[in-house]
Amino acid sequence: MNTMQTSALFSFILFPTLLFATPTTKDHHLCKEQENTIFSFTIAKNNKIASLCEEEDGAYLAYRYGISEKIELQYPERLDKSSWEKFKLTAYSRGGGVENDAMGDYSLSFQNHGTQYVISQNWRLAENEYFIGILVEADGKRHVLQGDKESQIGSLTRLEENSNFYK
Secondary structure (H helix, E strand, C coil): CCHHHHHHHHHHHHHHHHHHHHHHCCCCCCCCEEEEEEEEEEEECCCCEEEEEEECCCCCCCEEEEECCCEEEEEEECCHHHHHHCCEEEEEECCCCHHCEEEEEEEEEEEECCCCEEEEEEEEEECCEEEEEEEEEEEEEEEEEEEEEEEEEEEEEHCCHHHHHHC
């Protein structure tokens, strides 16, 4: 198999598998039993967990941050159908393997008490780059909380075709 065929195989078969891989442990998410884990990862610097959880019938979307013993932030506080309107999804992807510089740029943002949160998942195959994390902006200061890709469950790409964002 030549280099181009190997790259194409990775782009079309292996890479999507990595995006949607789900570890068997529940240790890396903060979703409840009646919720599906859309996207979750551990913050590399402090080992806290960031999770996006959808009620199994799609009734709400929730963001949680902290550890299983202590949730530091749940957004929104009220979990109902209106929760979907409180988030903004931005999604862009381009396929075609390394030759076409395949990439993805996904983010989910919200504001809570004057603080802006942007949960991100980005990749570029040509540069072999991959990033997950959260940008937190408050009082004119920006903090990047980089995620540990080894702890990742799910993907923001799961939200791209969710009709709850387009009602």
